[in-house]
Amino acid sequence: MTLISRRASIFLTLCLFLNSMNRNKEELKNTKNGNTLKLPSFKNALEVKSSIEGRVRFFAPIVKSNEAVSESLISQIKKIPVIKKCEINIITGTILIEYDSSQVDAQTIEGAVIKLLGIDKFIDEGRVSTVKKESDSFMSAVNNGLYDFTGGLFDVKSLVAVLFIVGAIYDIKRFGLNRTPGYPTLLWWSSRLFLE
Numbered sequence: 001m002t003l004i005s006r007r008a009s010i011f012l013t014l015c016l017f018l019n020s021m022n023r024n025k026e027e028l029k030n031t032k033n034g035n036t037l038k039l040p041s042f043k044n045a046l047e048v049k050s051s052i053e054g055r056v057r058f059f060a061p062i063v064k065s066n067e068a069v070s071e072s073l074i075s076q077i078k079k080i081p082v083i084k085k086c087e088i089n090i091i092t093g094t095i096l097i098e099y100d101s102s103q104v105d106a107q108t109i110e111g112a113v114i115k116l117l118g119i120d121k122f123i124d125e126g127r128v129s130t131v132k133k134e135s136d137s138f139m140s141a142v143n144n145g146l147y148d149f150t151g152g153l154f155d156v157k158s159l160v161a162v163l164f165i166v167g168a169i170y171d172i173k174r175f176g177l178n179r180t181p182g183y184p185t186l187l188w189w190s191s192r193l194f195l196e
Contacts, residue, residue, distance in 0.1 A: 037106045045119045046110070049094065054084075054101040056109055057094055062117055064093030069117065076116050083109075164190035 034050030034057075041047040047059040063070045070088040077086045077097065085098040099109055114120050143156045154162070168186035 039106055039110055042114075042119075042123050045123050046114055046117070048110070051106055053106075055096070055098050056106055057096050058110070058113060059092075059094050060113075060117060060119070061093055062119060063088055063090060063095060065090055073113070073116050077112065080112065161190040 034052075035041070035048045037051040037053070037056075039048040039051050039056070044061060049057045049059050051057070063073065067090060070090050073095070074086050074088060077083055082100040082104045083097060084100065085096070087096045088094070089096075095113065097109055097113070099106075114123065139156065146159060147155050150159075164186040168184075168190070171186065
């Protein structure tokens with residue numbers, strides 16, 4: 001019991017240390033790139049390049065070499081009375097906005113830019129981690145390989161479902177119907193795999 005509590009306390013200490021290091025790294029990154037207001041950046045969608053009270057510079061790949069989107073954003077954002085200035089550089093893809101900081105905060109300005117550019121759906125739905133992409137790619141390759149190997153008889157999901165059914169039948173024959181959660185769980189998993 002003491003050994004487990006020691007391991008748990010060491011693990012907890014290590015987690016807290018790494019968390020504080022990560023927080024310090026983020027703060028240093030925010031001040032290094034000029035984001036003093038600590039606005040959130042969305043990689044490959046809308047990145048905050050610099051922010052101070054009353055002035056924010058964004059990088060948005062969607063406005064790079066796209067005059068129609070740039071002109072539309074400028075015309076829409078200038079309708080907001082607290083915006084003093086809006087400039088877009090279509091060569092670099094940057095947006096400079098100066099606003100009255102006594103009437104609106106920088107997060108609201110960032111939200112307005114996200115909404116007007118129409119990248120809110122991309123931010124919410126299109127962000128997939130590299131690990132997820134790679135694991136999906138790996139599973140797709142395994143699935144295709146199994147499909148080709150079995151001549152189209154099985155893919156990964158159907159093979160696992162069949163193995164669960166076989167395991168449930170074996171469990172019923174070996175232990176009878178008195179055992180839980182053995183066969184019911186396996187049958188439920190196999191049905192979920194076939195139905196999804």
